[in-house]
Amino acid sequence: MEPERKRSAALHTCHPCRRTIPYRIYAIIHTCGIISLMYNHAHSLATADTTLTTSLLLIADVVLAFMWATTTCLRFNPIHRTEYPNKYVAKPKEDFPELDVFICTANPYKEPPMMVVNTALSVMAYDYPSDKISVYVSDDGGSSLTLFALMEAAKFSEHWLPFCKKNNVEDRSPEVYFSSKSQYWTDEAENIKRNYKHNIVHEYVDIQNNRYTLKQTMYEDMKKRVEHVVNSGNVDTHHFTKSDQFYDVLDLWTNNNFTHHDHPTIIKVFYHSNSFHFKPVLLNNETEIMPNLMYVSREKSRATPHHFKAGALNTLLRVSSVMTNSPVILTLDCDMFSNNPRTPLHALCYLSDPKINSTLGFVQFPQKFHGINKNDIYASELRRSFVINMVGFDGLMGPAYAGTGCFFNRRAFYGPPTNLILPEVDELGPNWIADKRIKDHDVLALAHNVAGCNYERNSNWGSKIGFRYGSLVEDYYTGYSLHCEGWRSVFCSPPKTAFYGDSPKCLIDVVSQQKRWTIGLLEVAFSRFSPVTYGVRSTGLLTGIGYCQYAFWAFLSIPLVIYGFLPQFALLYGVSVFPKPSDPWFWLYIFLFLGSYGQDLLDFVLEGGTCHGWWNDQRMWLIRGFSSFPFGFIEFTLKTLNLSTHGFNLTSKVNDDDKQSKRYEQEIFDFGHSSTMFFPITMVAIINLFALLYGIYGIFVWDEGLVLELMLVSFAVVNSWPIYMAMVLREDDGKLPKNVCILAGIFACFVVVAGFFVLK
Ligand SMILES: O=c1ccn([C@@H]2O[C@H](COP(=O)(O)OP(=O)(O)O[C@H]3O[C@H](CO)[C@@H](O)[C@H](O)[C@H]3O)[C@@H](O)[C@H]2O)c(=O)[nH]1
Numbered sequence: 001m002e003p004e005r006k007r008s009a010a011l012h013t014c015h016p017c018r019r020t021i022p023y024r025i026y027a028i029i030h031t032c033g034i035i036s037l038m039y040n041h042a043h044s045l046a047t048a049d050t051t052l053t054t055s056l057l058l059i060a061d062v063v064l065a066f067m068w069a070t071t072t073c074l075r076f077n078p079i080h081r082t083e084y085p086n087k088y089v090a091k092p093k094e095d096f097p098e099l100d101v102f103i104c105t106a107n108p109y110k111e112p113p114m115m116v117v118n119t120a121l122s123v124m125a126y127d128y129p130s131d132k133i134s135v136y137v138s139d140d141g142g143s144s145l146t147l148f149a150l151m152e153a154a155k156f157s158e159h160w161l162p163f164c165k166k167n168n169v170e171d172r173s174p175e176v177y178f179s180s181k182s183q184y185w186t187d188e189a190e191n192i193k194r195n196y197k198h199n200i201v202h203e204y205v206d207i208q209n210n211r212y213t214l215k216q217t218m219y220e221d222m223k224k225r226v227e228h229v230v231n232s233g234n235v236d237t238h239h240f241t242k243s244d245q246f247y248d249v250l251d252l253w254t255n256n257n258f259t260h261h262d263h264p265t266i267i268k269v270f271y272h273s274n275s276f277h278f279k280p281v282l283l284n285n286e287t288e289i290m291p292n293l294m295y296v297s298r299e300k301s302r303a304t305p306h307h308f309k310a311g312a313l314n315t316l317l318r319v320s321s322v323m324t325n326s327p328v329i330l331t332l333d334c335d336m337f338s339n340n341p342r343t344p345l346h347a348l349c350y351l352s353d354p355k356i357n358s359t360l361g362f363v364q365f366p367q368k369f370h371g372i373n374k375n376d377i378y379a380s381e382l383r384r385s386f387v388i389n390m391v392g393f394d395g396l397m398g399p400a401y402a403g404t405g406c407f408f409n410r411r412a413f414y415g416p417p418t419n420l421i422l423p424e425v426d427e428l429g430p431n432w433i434a435d436k437r438i439k440d441h442d443v444l445a446l447a448h449n450v451a452g453c454n455y456e457r458n459s460n461w462g463s464k465i466g467f468r469y470g471s472l473v474e475d476y477y478t479g480y481s482l483h484c485e486g487w488r489s490v491f492c493s494p495p496k497t498a499f500y501g502d503s504p505k506c507l508i509d510v511v512s513q514q515k516r517w518t519i520g521l522l523e524v525a526f527s528r529f530s531p532v533t534y535g536v537r538s539t540g541l542l543t544g545i546g547y548c549q550y551a552f553w554a555f556l557s558i559p560l561v562i563y564g565f566l567p568q569f570a571l572l573y574g575v576s577v578f579p580k581p582s583d584p585w586f587w588l589y590i591f592l593f594l595g596s597y598g599q600d601l602l603d604f605v606l607e608g609g610t611c612h613g614w615w616n617d618q619r620m621w622l623i624r625g626f627s628s629f630p631f632g633f634i635e636f637t638l639k640t641l642n643l644s645t646h647g648f649n650l651t652s653k654v655n656d657d658d659k660q661s662k663r664y665e666q667e668i669f670d671f672g673h674s675s676t677m678f679f680p681i682t683m684v685a686i687i688n689l690f691a692l693l694y695g696i697y698g699i700f701v702w703d704e705g706l707v708l709e710l711m712l713v714s715f716a717v718v719n720s721w722p723i724y725m726a727m728v729l730r731e732d733d734g735k736l737p738k739n740v741c742i743l744a745g746i747f748a749c750f751v752v753v754a755g756f757f758v759l760k
């Protein structure tokens with residue numbers, strides 16, 4: 001009776017995955033296999049005269065074995081969780097904590113302001129007491145276009161929020177709801193569209209667009225206005241009346257010295273539940289106050305480092321401390337709109353649980369993307385990183401922080417659970433009670449002050465307090481640092497997806513994004529806080545080694561290069577580097593290959609993937625291994641030697657090339673850019689193709705075929721199929737540029753000649 005009652009009171013439960021025990025048993029067997037292989041290499045080093053090839057294979061296999069170990073740590077105790085938000089809802093509304101939402105944006109052309117608007121509206125409309133939500137938008141682009149869009153969003157929200165709540169709308173991003181994508185369309189939508197357009201019709205819409213018809217919707221009106229302003233590149237004062245509260249703000253931008261990396265702090269408050277400037281809006285027939293919406297563009301100066309997104313988030317952390325200081329913080333990228341209005345309740349099932357919340361730092365939701373093609377050719381879902389590993393981490397210290405879709409306990413930013421580190425002023429501490437009106441002069445003055453570009457000088461911000469600086473993957477680094485301090489985290493993946501974001505839809509964007517991650521991860525790997533040393537000590541062996549999988553993933557290039565060239569040379573010169581079929585060691589290779597690939601496939605399928613999706617995913621690992629990783633490594637080295645600087649290259653979220661979108665839909669690879677990034681992979685593909693042809697010929701000539709070499713090369717050729725297609729068989733804009741192909745061909749010849757000296 002007793003346990004039953006306990007369970008019914010619990011807000012969440014967790015259960016280990018069924019694969020755990022078989023996985024552990026298999027891990028022992030596979031480890032024995034790896035040890036035997038190492039023994040075999042050591043033996044041939046000592047006895048045979050193939051020192052160079054054996055050493056190369058040994059290096060490759062050591063890296064692969066290490067990678068396998070990092071994955072195995074995350075397979076040690078995978079768990080799944082379920083939470084019961086309905087039990088949470090039963091609580092009195094007064095007990096719901098306040099929620100600060102941070103949305104980052106940085107460039108109105110790569111991140112269209114309408115995208116920011118939709119993300120903001122989707123969270124403002126959460127099924128949560130509206131007066132407890134404050135949305136802070138950080139604009140690192142310092143753009144009046146984004147400010148204008150948010151002003152429009154604030155006005156629209158007065159209609160959108162009551163509408164959503166009254167009709168229980170599921171898609172609270174208006175773009176999704178008003179598009180045919182929504183399954184939840186109701187007649188009510190037509191209504192809101194019709195009613196609204198009489199409210200706000202700006203003059204210029206008439207002027208600009210005299211085809212303005214009664215059918216146009218309010219949302220579409222707003223969208224038009226915003227897009228018009230974005231296209232024209234600036235906001236004219238004629239969009240406002242003199243009495244408009246933002247009339248003066250725009251003056252800032254007319255100042256000639258204003259550029260996006262040199263400008264003063266701009267903070268604008270659109271709604272403020274604890275002041276009386278705005279009339280309360282009726283929601284659900286009760287008077288409920290609208291959520292707060294703030295625009296924050298921190299001060300920028302070329303002379304001061306701004307630490308990219310981490311810097312933006314720390315500014316929001318301080319500004320929000322001064323204004324609302326909610327105990328719970330949700331961080332979002334501007335493309336990540338809410339798809340589930342009850343998401344905060346799911347997070348609160350953990351964050352409010354007194355049994356765990358004293359050490360619970362954050363609740364991470366999975367990163368999911370919309371518009372991915374059927375079999376996800378670019379592996380944009382990143383299922384291993386964002387799902388499989390998260391489930392694995394969850395049974396240890398908890399999932400890594402993914403940069404977006406994460407609810408934080410504000411306290412976690414201020415030192416370890418047992419040791420509160422207070423910032424410079426009381427108003428910035430997690431325990432400060434922000435009870436003044438947001439628009440009060442001293443609140444705004446302090447907010448401006450803490451958003452200044454020199455505010456962090458000689459402080460703990462970025463090292464001991466807030467989001468961590470020093471890596472281009474501030475998300476990974478911050479989550480990892482919190483785990484090192486003793487904070488735990490939880491992976492929360494409700495059946496209805498919490499957020500959807502945008503993922504790159506063109507290969508060059510995919511590999512460039514991963515190059516940035518590679519650089520950021522190497523920065524952590526080679527820092528004082530490297531997971532192999534510091535991480536293992538502070539978070540325990542399994543979590544520490546698990547974190548190494550990311551930190552050192554660029555090292556995967558080493559075995560890829562060795563296995564991408566050596567067996568190929570072997571075929572071309574008729575020399576064997578692997579054991580022959582008559583040799584018992586032959587079977588060890590087969591076992592290790594099938595074992596690790598098989599387990600990877602199993603992981604993938606058990607966490608909801610498909611076989612075809614897995615195939616594409618493993619192919620992308622090969623592509624990254626020859627593009628993002630080596631190029632990232634080079635840039636990291638140059639930066640370490642102070643020979644170059646690299647910034648945060650924003651991923652573009654605009655897909656306006658119709659032909660390219662069509663190719664993406666049809667799952668055709670898009671190279672289409674004369675980029676050096678594709679040079680190595682093209683070269684490897686060429687060499688493998690020739691090695692395969694020559695190897696097949698060899699079957700008839702050599703007395704004992706080079707079976708393993710041939711199998712490996714066939715595998716590579718099958719994987720390279722899209723590259724051959726893009727080289728010769730295609731004529732569209734997405735094909736591989738001629739100069740890349742020719743150059744790769746010439747280099748391939750040189751490399752093959754060089755291979756002669758490795759083997760002979
Ligand atoms: O100087 C900057 C640079 C970026 N951003 C914001 O950071 C977010 C992520 O940028 P994006 O180009 O979308 O990066 P992705 O590679 O798509 O993002 C992944 O990787 C990043 C770390 O490299 C994480 O911060 C992200 O959360 C994670 O989704 C966006 O909202 C940007 O507006 C800023 O606010 N200031």
Ligand SMILES: [Mn+2]
Pocket residue numbers: 333335501502651
């Ligand atoms: Mn992104």
